[in-house]
Each structure stands twice: as structure tokens, then as C-alpha cells.
Amino acid sequence: MPLSVKYQNLVVKIGSNVLSGEGGKLDTRQMQQLTNQVAQLRKSGIRCTLISSGAVAAGRSSIQLQADYDVVSSRQVLASVGQVLLMNTYADFFSQHKIHCAQVLVTKEDFRDRQHYLNMQNCLQTLLENDIVPIINENDVISVTELMFTDNDELAGLVASMLNADKLIILTNVDGIFNGNPTLPDSSVIHHVKFGEDVSEFISAGKSNFGRGGMTTKCSIARKTAALGIPVQIANGKTDDILLHILQNETVGTLFHPKRNASSTKKWIAHSESSVKGTIFIDEGARKALLSEKPTSLLPVGILKITGSFEKGDLIRITDKAGKPLGVGKAQYNSEKTLELKGKKNQKPTVHYDYLFLY
Numbered sequence: 001m002p003l004s005v006k007y008q009n010l011v012v013k014i015g016s017n018v019l020s021g022e023g024g025k026l027d028t029r030q031m032q033q034l035t036n037q038v039a040q041l042r043k044s045g046i047r048c049t050l051i052s053s054g055a056v057a058a059g060r061s062s063i064q065l066q067a068d069y070d071v072v073s074s075r076q077v078l079a080s081v082g083q084v085l086l087m088n089t090y091a092d093f094f095s096q097h098k099i100h101c102a103q104v105l106v107t108k109e110d111f112r113d114r115q116h117y118l119n120m121q122n123c124l125q126t127l128l129e130n131d132i133v134p135i136i137n138e139n140d141v142i143s144v145t146e147l148m149f150t151d152n153d154e155l156a157g158l159v160a161s162m163l164n165a166d167k168l169i170i171l172t173n174v175d176g177i178f179n180g181n182p183t184l185p186d187s188s189v190i191h192h193v194k195f196g197e198d199v200s201e202f203i204s205a206g207k208s209n210f211g212r213g214g215m216t217t218k219c220s221i222a223r224k225t226a227a228l229g230i231p232v233q234i235a236n237g238k239t240d241d242i243l244l245h246i247l248q249n250e251t252v253g254t255l256f257h258p259k260r261n262a263s264s265t266k267k268w269i270a271h272s273e274s275s276v277k278g279t280i281f282i283d284e285g286a287r288k289a290l291l292s293e294k295p296t297s298l299l300p301v302g303i304l305k306i307t308g309s310f311e312k313g314d315l316i317r318i319t320d321k322a323g324k325p326l327g328v329g330k331a332q333y334n335s336e337k338t339l340e341l342k343g344k345k346n347q348k349p350t351v352h353y354d355y356l357f358l359y
Contacts (some may be wrong), residue, residue: 007166007247009128009183010041011049013156017173018237019054025061026086030238034171038133039097039242046247047128049163050135051156054279058082058089067077083137090135100132105139111158112275117268121162128163148244157221160230161267168225169246170218171237175216176254177202222256227359228267232256232309250345269328270357272315276328278335279317287320290327290358297349298329298356300341310335318351330355 014034021027031054038048056075061083065074087103094101104124110116127134138155160168177201180187193199203215215234222232235253237241245252247356282290286302304321311334318326329351333341341347 009047009166011156011160011165011168013051013152013170014237015172016053016057018171019056024057026058029088031089035093037241039099042099048133049159050133051152052135052137053152054086055079055082055137058085067343094133101135102127102132103133104136106136107139124163151217153221154215157225161227161228165230168230168232170234175236176234190254191251193254195257195259200302224270226256226258228270229258233260265355266357273328275315276317277310277314278306279319280340281305281319281321283321297353298351300347300350301343301345306335306338325333327356327358
């Protein structure tokens, strides 16, 4: 069966549990199986960007730490050694198909500045245009505490939005989201999640064995990315030829159906919550207006109070009067001017609709 031509630009996230074998060490057989699939997609004209965990697992495969270090230090050492092995392994497997790959290491800071964001976007697009497979990973050597992504699921959502991907595929070690306890025989995979549908009641808060995230994070990223117009599929990366099954439109995993496509600026704003400089609290009338079907900007008349200090062009969080987050937007005024215009009618928007992302 031919591969779907609907998707020409894919982002594939490969989780730690997919690449980790016995004892948390790197499973090279699994890596080769996945690179073979990517090579087949490439031959069908489908570009792939990989978000790959596995550096720490590769480090475990290569060295034995000589002392009991704290978690951060151990992770830094294993990632430093393991990233080299991980990329060499990818390069070896892709070279068997005469395909070049490129390493791209990032931190959260790289996405906070709009110019850095655009520079990275240009680099990735140029790699793809030259038939090179970008392999992106968080720089675990310097990413600690507040510099860290929640996990590579968050990074995958950012990259999918940045590249305006046709689809984001998140590969993990389970078959998808189940409608009950996955260990019980009467539970089955929820294959389709409509846009706006809430499946959180079916998701365990537990984390994976070797990764930092869990299904809660995957679901959150999937919903946010789908809200930007990009379908997201969560599937079992240990299943043979899983990418080919997905691209043959087989019913596997859990597919989050998207909303209409959003602008590139909104996609950046949606994944830049960690960069907000302040918070605007709005009244009930403004809340209803923003959440209506009609595209609506945030006007000063609906603002109750602000916190934090921000300049024009900074990102700000928008909440209802009780502090429940509603979205993120780009400020058209600085905090002093916003405070001065608070509650006044007939003023220009504080946040224009074109620069506003609502949850």
C-alpha cells in the first residue's frame, strides 16, 4: 500500500523508552529499525525532522560512573558522552541509505527570543531543503532546572509549530491513550480525539521509566499543537514499521484532530509561555468576548489589573479575574501605559487578535 501523500513534512519525536533497552541502555536494533523507516519515507518524498531522546541511555551503554553523583551531575556526564555515541549511531545507520543527518542541540532559551527562533527555523528549513535529516535533542549538558523543557514532547511541539509540520508523531512505548487501565482486557485505545475533546480522565499522571515526562505531558502538547492546526499522533515506537503504518493511514495509536491552521507568529506565541513578562487580569465581559467564535482583540476597557513589568512587544499572560489562564499574547503597550489605560473605552487593543493565542 502506498504511503499517504497528504503529509510531506513530518516531525517525529522518539522517546527515551523507545530507544532504551535492558538496564536503560541504548537499543541500537530499535534505532536501526526507525532509521530504516525514515529512509523509506524519504524515498517517498516525505521530509522528516527527528526529535530524539537517548543521549543518557547511550551514555549508560558506554561508561560506568566511578562515584555516586547527584542526579544533575550524573545526567550531564552521561549526556555529554552519550550524545556523541547517539549521533554516530544515527549517522552510521543513515549512511547505509546514503542519507546525511545533522545534530541540533537546543535549550529553552533558544526559543524565548524571536530572532533566535527565526534563525533556528531558517537552519532547519535549509537542512531539509538539502535532503539532510535534522536530529534535534535538548542540550542536557547545560539544561538544568529552569532551563529544561518539560521533556522532549514539549520540544517536539515547538519544532512542529516552527516548521509548520503537516503532522507531529510522538513515539512512546505504549499503543496510545486507553479508555481505561491499559493492563485490563476490556480497555482499548482511543484512536481519535476530536478537537476540543477532553480525554484527561483516562490519563495516568505517572512518568515513563527513563524519560522525564508521561502521557499527561504528551496529551497537553498534543492538544496545544492541534489547536495550531497540526494533527498529532501518539503511537508505540517499538511496533515494527510503525511510521509506515501511520503513513498508510492505518488505524494505530491516538490521533488528535486539529483546529484550522494558525499563523507562524501565533505558533511561536503558543509555545513561549515561559517567556511572559507579566499578567493581565480581565473582567467577565472581556473573557466572554475573547472566547467567542468571533476573532476578538483584548481591549483596555476589559482589564481589571496587571502584575509584572513589561515593554511593548513582550509576551504577557491573560487570565480571568480569578487568575485562571486564558492565553498568551504580545503586548501593544508597556505595563505603565497599560495601567494608565486600564478600564478605558475607545482605545487601541492591548493585545491584537493576530498576536493572541487562547488555550
